[in-house]
Amino acid sequence: LNRVKQLAANSKIVSMVKANAYGHGVKDCLAALNASDAFGVACLQEGLEIRQLGFKQSVTLIEGVFSEEEMPIAIEEKFECVIHHQQQFEWLIKHKQAY
Numbered sequence: 001l002n003r004v005k006q007l008a009a010n011s012k013i014v015s016m017v018k019a020n021a022y023g024h025g026v027k028d029c030l031a032a033l034n035a036s037d038a039f040g041v042a043c044l045q046e047g048l049e050i051r052q053l054g055f056k057q058s059v060t061l062i063e064g065v066f067s068e069e070e071m072p073i074a075i076e077e078k079f080e081c082v083i084h085h086q087q088q089f090e091w092l093i094k095h096k097q098a099y
Contacts, residue, residue, distance in 0.1 A: 001033055014060060017050070018042035030055050044070045047079050064088045071095045
């Protein structure tokens with residue numbers, strides 16, 4: 001991470017920690033990557049786990065949400081969501097108006 005920060009000094013860094021940090025153990029990896037600007041995960045549950053572990057960095061759901069019920073939680077947690085299809089966009093519009 002330090003080397004990447006040196007090479008891209010003016011960039012924001014998103015560390016991908018999906019799938020239990022690719023099997024390396026998310027808790028230990030988060031501690032090692034604490035200087036990251038954000039963490040990337042595959043699903044809402046992984047993002048919630050980051051919050052439960054006490055990390056405050058931005059979280060990006062790279063797959064977005066998988067159901068309408070997940071959208072208000074993602075919004076409340078201020079997770080960034082990648083939109084892959086029209087249905088995800090419609091869920092966002094529907095629930096964003098409530099906040």
